[in-house]
Amino acid sequence: MKKFIFLGIFVFLSSLIIAQEKEEKQLTNWNGNRPDGHAPISVMGDHYHSKGGIMFSYRYMSMNMKGLLSGSDEVSNTEAHDAGYMVTPLEMPMKMHMLGAMYAPTDRITLVAMAMYTQNDMDLQMRMMGNIVPFSTSSSGFGDLKLGMIYKFLNKNSQSLHGSLNFSLPTGSIEEMDVTPMSSPNEVQLPYPMQLGSGTFDTELGVTYLGQKETISWGNQLKAIVRFGDNSNDYSFGNKYELNNWFAVKTDDWLSFSVRLQGLIVDEIDGTNPNLNPMMVxxxxTTNSGGSYINGGLGFNLYAPKGSLKGFRLGFEYATPLYQDVNGIQLEQKETITVGLQYAL
Incomplete structure (x- = not known):
């Protein structure tokens, strides 16, 4: 039901904007060569290129999770222990480096590739014989490789509509291990959030609408990630359904500011890894996975329209949760900071 609500919101907002633009009868194309010609830096697949266009990008994302939620209510680690878990997490900072490339063989098709390197750190505590023992685990390495394409449906009257189709290849490890107080000095397999990849072949479908006026722009993007089958450890991460809406103001030829609202639904993990004890932590x-989220973000884009830095774009966004409703007991999401540099040829 929530999926249809997201789709309805997207169609409604897009219809209003399209109707408004048609009334104004603007004849110019949507223009990507301005600071707000790209979405906030945290949004992927927001634009395409003309025939022969090439772009390289680097993004750095830092996300933190701290404290526990049960549904939308805060709970203590003591309450989580009392629910039957020997180990409970305290905090999980995650850092991700993303390298991307885009190439347009035609005016309608833009090919996309993205690789990422992730570092996960988790602080936990173990309750044993009335004592609290703190410890930490970590994992790092390359994640899943994403390959795909963007198809431009239209670009006229200062509006643009395009679709995206991406495939995620399971190149990231799902066998990450570390030492815990119970396993020392041996390593044991780490739980689901600490793994670097999905282990499954995933498909990402998206549609993006963009609109512009002289000093403002906006966009709506609906996206879904669908998993196929189970991985070698007999589970698959939940499907994801995401709606992004953003609005930007161009204050100069080189600077714009943006605000973003995101709705996100994540399904529960399907299956279980036989190497993990669900009552340990x-x-x-897997009942402690998935949920519904609403996030808000503020950011800016710097763009070089001419000179020796022509084609470079620097983006920054600070995002924070506005609402969280998780399944079971999970870490509470906190702030996410994304910084990116893009260079178009």
């Missing part, structure tokens, strides 16, 4: 219990 909350993150090894």
């Amino acid at each position: 909350t993150t090894a219990d």
Whole structure:
């Protein structure tokens, strides 16, 4: 039901904007060569290129999770222990480096590739015989490789509509291990959030609408990630359904500011990893996965329209949760900071 609500919101907002633009009868194309010609830096697949166009990008994302939620209510680690878990997480900072490339063989098709390197750190505590033992685990390495394409449906009257189709290849490890107080000095397999990849072949479908006026722009993007089959450890991460809406103001030829609202639904993990004990730690219990989220973001884009830096774009966004409703007991999401540099040829 929530998926249809997201789709309805997207169609409604897009219809209003299209109707408004048609009334004004603007004859110019949507223009990507301005600071707000790209979405906030955290939004992927927001634009395409003309025939022969090439773009390289680098993004750095830092996300933090701290404290526990049960549904939308805060709970203590003591309450999580009392629910039957020997180990509960305290905090999980995650850092991700993303390298991307785009090439347009035609005016309608833009090919896309993205690789990422992730570093996960988690602080936890173990309750054993009345004592609290703190410890930490970590994992790092390359994640899943994404390949795909963007198809331009239209670009006229200062509006643009395009679709995207991406395939995620399971190149990231799902066998990450580390030492815990119970396993020392041996390593054990880490729970689901600490793995670097999905282990499955995933498909990402998206549609993006863009609109512009002289000093403002806006966009709506609906996206879904669908998993196929189970991985070699007999589980698959939940499907994701995402709606992004943003609005930007161009204050100069080189600077714009943006505000973004995101709705996100994540399904529960399907299956279970036989190497994990779901009563040992909350993150090894698949009932503690998935949920519904609303996030807000503020950011800016710097763009070089001419000179020696022509084609460079620097983006920044600070995002924070506005609403969270998780399944079971999970870490509470906190702030996410994304910084990116893009260079178009």
